[in-house]
Amino acid sequence: MLCLDHQGYIAQIISPQMKDYQLLIDAAKKADCLLELAADQVILPGFIDLHIHAPQWPNAGVALDQPLEQWLNAYTFPLEKRYQDPSFAKKVYANLVQELLAQGTTTALYFGSVHNLGNLELVKACYHYGQRGFVGKVVMDNPQQTPEDYRDLSTAQALRDTEDFIKTVQQLNQSESIPVTPVITPRFVPSCTTPTLAGLGYLARQYNLPIQSHCSESDWENDYAIQNYHQRDAEVLNHFGLLTDKAVMAHGTLLNEADLNLFQKRQVALAHCPISNVYFGNAVLPAKEILERKNKMGLGTDISGGFSPSLYQNIRQAVISSHQLHEGVDARIDPSTRGSSRKMLTMKNAFYLATVGGAQSLHVPAGVIQVGHYADLQIVRQNWQAFQAETPVMRFEKFMYHTTKANIDQVMVQGKLINLNQGVNDD
């Protein structure tokens, strides 16, 4: 039995063998605060989505057969531009936050758009629906790499808006039980001018805030830094003070050993986005090796580079992609050289990324069911009929392979049960 305190932490874990067990059950019943699991339900830590572009939600599942540039300029940027209208932002973000909660995602690290009013609607949606949110005002001011009608107009404006956003959120947090953390968010190196990157590094230090960006997501991004800075993407970010122990860098499929050593030295976290990487990553992240070298890493949906708001689907794809990296894909290559030396991720590894890995990356006491940690939980119903004795490992694998939103019965953030019946999508 999990006993929660009034701040939403797990205060005690009592097993039936321990004394007071029945006493506590009865007391909780009397106080009408006992939540009992049915025989076919299990309780799991809530998931942490370590990389998601909130404004791209309406495009989830759209145009994934397009090349990156076409996808960005014909679909993604035109959509993100619409968030200058706060009423549009409010509608979409209400739907997205409810969707993620219903998918078992209790914490999310969000890219917003460049628009502060729109981003504040995302912050308010997290408050209103009860999700633990980390939200960044996206900064993109490089005229060469951003559309004329969707960019920050200058370094000064980009930094001022970022600072305004930080202060406003900190202000709003004072009346909230689950605060939203503002995040320094340079979209990625190519989209920012150097003074802006430097200024964002300064703000991150000044306010001691998390940082999020993309790093070596694709060959193109990887090459951009080398062409324009004669440095690796990671080195550029490091140079501007954007690689800290509170930094979360998305993708990293093209990171090399030196980059990973730098990430480790700086305690930078990696947001592995296995579905998105299929379409835009140009390679599979060697996630098993990165886990073994003890780099910080979690899992992200990367809506809408990834089509699915479900971390279960990303857990599955993380395992699938690691199998393909290990086995190789082209039958015309001899089996002796078709595959790679890269190891396969186990289902446990992938589950770890979606829970413990994400929590460590954000320095949140969550992702594990343990005294002193937040009661960020999901109650999932077994959605298969068991026709044989199933070991705990078999059941675990089946929960990971078969769970969809439809059998996530309850979600709790910091001890508060979420209302999941607000007419959200059911995919």
Add this chain to the structure above:
Amino acid sequence: MLCLDHQGYIAQIISPQMKDYQLLIDAAKKADCLLELAADQVILPGFIDLHIHAPQWPNAGVALDQPLEQWLNAYTFPLEKRYQDPSFAKKVYANLVQELLAQGTTTALYFGSVHNLGNLELVKACYHYGQRGFVGKVVMDNPQQTPEDYRDLSTAQALRDTEDFIKTVQQLNQSESIPVTPVITPRFVPSCTTPTLAGLGYLARQYNLPIQSHCSESDWENDYAIQNYHQRDAEVLNHFGLLTDKAVMAHGTLLNEADLNLFQKRQVALAHCPISNVYFGNAVLPAKEILERKNKMGLGTDISGGFSPSLYQNIRQAVISSHQLHEGVDARIDPSTRGSSRKMLTMKNAFYLATVGGAQSLHVPAGVIQVGHYADLQIVRQNWQAFQAETPVMRFEKFMYHTTKANIDQVMVQGKLINLNQGVNDD
């Protein structure tokens, strides 16, 4: 408007512009046989699962991290052996057939087990729940490649049981509106002795029946034929008369050009199983090229080599795997040589495989909404909120990327609505 006849065919397709439209609507209303779509519903052809091992359903999602031999001998064969108990078979098959129907699968080509009584329970489940079934009694009699406690004891017994199964099903069909087709089913070349392969080829001719097996699924299977027959896997099957225009061969990830030419010459269909191939295929099937060379091909879930009973999930993985084959997976390889010349499958291609491709492979007038074809249909509800004008292509992609069982509202086989409320899994 689709007008169905009493045999369950689509008899007419009437558009609102055509005369008699309102007349027919009123008549149907009066006869209480009008099924109206809600604004957020679309009607799609039912899916055809071209390769699924029915007895393996209880293991779906289990032990996929195990090597093939361990997976077969420690998990798969011991489970299949249990179907010598018809009451066990009846329970599992009732659950599986309902599950597939709820997932939008109106036709399935099933591998059974070696046990006729168990296989007949699968046939009866198809009758009872209204699915168009193709069912094969699995033949495996090679003592070197099959477990002592789970095999056909001799060629004579294997062929006699196969023939008994055919006759019994043909007998049972006489009182059914949707017949089940018996299928000649050598498990695969390694598991059968040569006289048995020859005998099965003879039975296929004698009864003019479909044939199903595996062909060049993995390096191991591919090599087995070369080692033991000094021929390619496909050539061995062809030699024994098992490659006909009614044959469906699963996987084929290791087929070469000559094999594919032979398949084309003989009009053999390929069952592409993209999820299963990730775990046991050793490579990605170049599905786009196979479509372009006009080989017959459909899509299979390959439960439990694949974890998902959903063809939607296999449609997505077919696209995903083709991206990885095109892009390559290992970031350490230079981008200029990392990928392959293989093309990417579009979402339309994958949908075609799950519908038209499967129907052609089984010679069933289904898989397309057209006059003269069976009304094998699924009514799917849009499970996302549209925040922008969505083109038909965007909507199509979203239906393919986001649909789960939870938003498949109605399923119809040969004009009969399926009762989907029988407490099946909801993954």
